[in-house]
Amino acid sequence: MHILDIVQNSIVADASRIEVIIKEDLSENLFQIEINDNGKGISPEVLENITDPFLTSRTTRPVGMGLPLFKEAAERCDGELIINSQLAEGTELKVVFKHDHIDRAPLGDIKGTLISLIALNPQIDFLYKHIYKKDSLKNNNNNNNYFILDTAELKKELEDVDINQKEVLNWIAEFIKEGLKELYGGDC
């Protein structure tokens, strides 16, 4: 998955807060990734051509090639990619896939991606929310579960200790690992 590349766009756009929201809903056969930032936004003209691989790489170099690839991946899985952006306010990106589509790429190492991002960009706040909803009939007790990690909150706890120290990063990695394990309730 191209999450890292997409988030990189937000970083280049000077975002101070970036949200990565993943929603898996098995009963609706939905797999959705949302990436929102408060960066400087994309102008309407650029937005129009943003997922065209040829135009993107040539005229708007700062925008990663991740977008066209992401769009292609979504469309291959009967999904879609939606981008909304407002200059000076930020960008919202949403990609929807069919959960069980045979061509859907696995989520990949989301923990590694997040840890890299936090390590490299201690000044940015990252929110990671992962919602996992199973078939409602079979698993009433574990329905509509979610995991959340908000580095703004962690920073509050840490006070003057840097978030990108390796002991802290290790802690966060464990936190994500356990959180996702609990979220999937043993079926990942």
Added chain:
Amino acid sequence: MKSLNELKELREKLQKNMSARDKSDKVNIVVGMGTCGIAAGARKILQAIMKETEKRNIDVVVSQTGCIGMCEKEPLLDVKMPGKDRITYGNLSEKDVEKIIVEHIINGKVVEKFAVARLEEGGE
């Protein structure tokens, strides 16, 4: 389940040995994370850096940079040792990271084989 309390304890521990050390006397590693850097495997490089520094228990500050105009040499990383020149390494694979960390950061010898640029800022 991990709790925020645990994080608090960790904070107290870290605060104690934080002392007066600041970033300028730490080793800095900068990874090229432009589009082509990521495509060339910058993420793997980054993970290798974190793994190696963890394993050998060395304290480094890792940060990123975007396009540095050396696409064909990606993935790239810079090593800046306190009081020494900044060295850029290129065309790296994961296993080269270990060599750079051992040779350069631990033993203080530039790995000429992978070095692609040297920026003099030793006096800084």
